[in-house]
Amino acid sequence: MITCLSKYVSRFLCNKHIINSDEIDIYQYGFEIIISTVAGMIISLVVGVIFQLFYISLVYYTIFVTVRQFTGGYHAKTYLECNIVFSIVSFSTIGLTKLILKLSIYRIDIHFILLCFASFVIMHFAPVDHPNKRLDDEQKQINKHRSIFLTIILLVFSCFLYPIAIDVSIVIALTLCSIATLMIIANKKQGGEINEETD
Numbered sequence: 408m409i410t411c412l413s414k415y416v417s418r419f420l421c422n423k424h425i426i427n428s429d430e431i432d433i434y435q436y437g438f439e440i441i442i443s444t445v446a447g448m449i450i451s452l453v454v455g456v457i458f459q460l461f462y463i464s465l466v467y468y469t470i471f472v473t474v475r476q477f478t479g480g481y482h483a484k485t486y487l488e489c490n491i492v493f494s495i496v497s498f499s500t501i502g503l504t505k506l507i508l509k510l511s512i513y514r515i516d517i518h519f520i521l522l523c524f525a526s527f528v529i530m531h532f533a534p535v536d537h538p539n540k541r542l543d544d545e546q547k548q549i550n551k552h553r554s555i556f557l558t559i560i561l562l563v564f565s566c567f568l569y570p571i572a573i574d575v576s577i578v579i580a581l582t583l584c585s586i587a588t589l590m591i592i593a594n595k596k597q598g599g600e601i602n603e604e605t606d
Contacts, residue, residue, distance in 0.1 A: 443486055447472070447493055454497045458505040463578050467500055470561065470582045477554040479535035480589035481596070500585050504578045518569060518580055522562050525583035528590055529558045535593045558583065 418431065448468055455464020481492070507513045534550035536542055542550065565579040 439486070443489065444472075446486075446490055450490065450494050451497045451501070454494070454501050458501050460501055460505055460574070460578075463504060463574055464497075464501055466575055467497065467504075467578050467582050470579060471496075471586065474529075474554065474557050474561070474583070474586055475589075477550045477557065478529055478533040478586055478590055479550070479593065480586060481593040496585050496589070500578070500581045503581055504574065507577055508574055513573070513577060515569065518565070518576070521580040521584050522565060525580065525587040526558055526562055528587035529583070530555050532590050532594055535590050 451464045451468040451471075452461065455461040455467075458464075533554040534542060534547055536547070561579050561583060565576045568576040568579075
């Protein structure tokens with residue numbers, strides 16, 4: 408769907424002589440990224456409306472997209488699969504936030520455990536390389552430092568906000584855990600693929 412739409416827009420612009428024919432592939436890729444980003448934002452906002460946590464969904468989306476661009480993690484093979492996975496992650500993270508707030512079952516020790524888990528995984532595994540978009544050593548170091556820096560900042564914010572805005576504090580912790588989980592899945596999957604290639 409996203410690929411077809413981006414192709415259509417690129418060819419339309421080419422037919423109108425707005426872009427050159429040899430630039431179609433470049434513009435198509437750019438449009439795919441833009442459409443996919445907008446689709447992701449719409450998905451998270453819709454989930455936020457469903458759970459009546461609209462502003463929490465904005466916090467979730469901002470953190471997820473910002474941190475993930477440096478940590479890497481599980482990537483689907485198609486845009487459709489990507490949006491399905493993102494929908495599941497968004498629904499789980501925001502839905503769990505709503506459930507925790509409603510049942511009042513959250514405690515500071517649970518909060519610290521979640522933050523410690525996420526921080527350990529991100530600091531240990533980041534960045535998770537993508538098979539189709541390998542990073543050189545310099546870019547890996549940059550992404551690692553940025554992902555650690557962002558994680559520490561979010562960890563501090565989450566602890567600071569716990570007594571005064573527990574909903575934001577919770578969604579920060581759960582979002583970092585979601586990112587960490589996707590990193591573990593990607594790492595295990597790539598390890599399995601490497602093992603299959605060497606057998």
